Amino acid sequence: MLTLVAIVPNLCVGTLQYDPRVYSCTFTQSVSSAYTIAVVVFHFIVPMLVVIFCYLRIWALVLQVRWRVKPDNKPKLKPQDFRNFVTMFVVFVLFAICWAPLNFIGLLVASNPVSMAPRIPEWLFVASYYMAYFNSCLNAIIYGPTEPKFSGRNTEKIIVSLCTTQDVLCG
Numbered sequence: 715m716l717t718l719v720a721i722v723p724n725l726c727v728g729t730l731q732y733d734p735r736v737y738s739c740t741f742t743q744s745v746s747s748a749y750t751i752a753v754v755v756f757h758f759i760v761p762m763l764v765v766i767f768c769y770l771r772i773w774a775l776v777l778q779v780r781w782r783v784k785p786d787n788k789p790k791l792k793p794q795d796f797r798n799f800v801t802m803f804v805v806f807v808l809f810a811i812c813w814a815p816l817n818f819i820g821l822l823v824a825s826n827p828v829s830m831a832p833r834i835p836e837w838l839f840v841a842s843y844y845m846a847y848f849n850s851c852l853n854a855i856i857y858g859p860t861e862p863k864f865s866g867r868n869t870e871k872i873i874v875s876l877c878t879t880q881d882v883l884c885g
Contacts, residue, residue: 720757723749735836736843743823744831750824758817765806773799804856812849815842 724730724741727749731742743750776795819842823830 735840740843743820744827747824747827750820754817754820754824758813762810769802769806801856801861805853808852808856809849812852813846816846 721730727746729742729745729749730739731745732738733740733742741753815838819834819839823834
């Protein structure tokens with residue numbers, strides 16, 4: 715449902731168009747400045763602020779609970795707690811790094827579509843576009859080495875399974 719809610723305004727405003735730079739139908743930032751700004755704000759900036767708030771709040775609550783459980787001792791983080799926090803932080807930071815360039819280009823173009831759109835180098839737009847979508851595969855790369863469930867034999871089983879399936883499908 716959320717996908718439909720997010721896509722319907724694009725259809726009404728006419729911002730979904732074929733872009734030969736990325737060989738796909740995609741959101742065209744220069745069609746409507748107000749809509750592009752709204753997309754960046756509601757699809758990137760607000761979610762980033764919500765995630766920052768939630769992560770900080772969760773971490774604060776974890777520390778408070780630890781303090782209440784052991785009031786006479788200094789709260790100490792277990793290695794697993796620290797690793798989980800670092801993993802969440804890395805996932806969040808990589809998401810921000812991967813999606814920020816495309817969103818900032820959107821804001822630049824929205825500021826003055828006629829003059830700014832031609833000034834954005836094609837290589838920069840294409841790189842930011844693919845960088846945003848590259849983020850989708852990063853979680854597996856991050857969780858693989860940090861989560862025991864995904865390391866060693868389990869990862870090997872997944873790779874063998876994929877290769878076997880690929881052979882069946884393509885062979």
